Amino acid sequence: MGSLDRLLDRDRALRWRGPLGAPSHCGYCRNCLCGDEVWVEVVVEQDVVRQIRFQGHGCMVSQACVSMLCEGVEGKSVADVLKATPEELMEFEFRELTMNRQRCALVGYEALMHALNDLRGPNTTDPENGRAGDVSA
Numbered sequence: 368m369g370s371l372d373r374l375l376d377r378d379r380a381l382r383w384r385g386p387l388g389a390p391s392h393c394g395y396c397r398n399c400l401c402g403d404e405v406w407v408e409v410v411v412e413q414d415v416v417r418q419i420r421f422q423g424h425g426c427m428v429s430q431a432c433v434s435m436l437c438e439g440v441e442g443k444s445v446a447d448v449l450k451a452t453p454e455e456l457m458e459f460e461f462r463e464l465t466m467n468r469q470r471c472a473l474v475g476y477e478a479l480m481h482a483l484n485d486l487r488g489p490n491t492t493d494p495e496n497g498r499a500g501d502v503s504a
Contacts, residue, residue: 383437387420394482396474403429403471407437407478414445416483421475428468432457433475445483 390408397404403425410418419437423430439456440448453476454461461469 383420383434384422385420386422387418390418390420392482394478394480396478396481398425398429398470398474400467401426401471403474405429405433405475405478407433407475407482409479409482411445411483416440416443416445416448419479421478423475425474426468426471428464428471429474432459432472433478435459436475436479440479448479449483 387408387410389410391411392409394407394409395405403423405421405423405425407419407421409416419441421433421437423433435457436453439458443451448456453459453473456476457472459472461472464472
């Protein structure tokens, strides 16, 4: 299955969508060019991403890519996630997308980086009220 076919398939997947009961860390990112928004909730235990889910709205590319990201991250060590490229984590070739769509594809990744780079303490930004990690590229 080609990368673009995977996007279409992934956009329909609900496995990774929805809130976690008690995330240890949360991250948010917004693409102000098109309005895509993604909140990522993560449970990190013993430096391993034990659970990850997302909430958000936006184009098919942003939502499908964050779903692929969740699949690629769960069960990995935080160190491995932080040193991997977005393409490695999502197993997706960004060059198949236009430059604007590449930005859409990275919204979930940037939200995850906000969550994982704040491991000094709990980051419990409420998706409805908080705007921590607002990135306007």
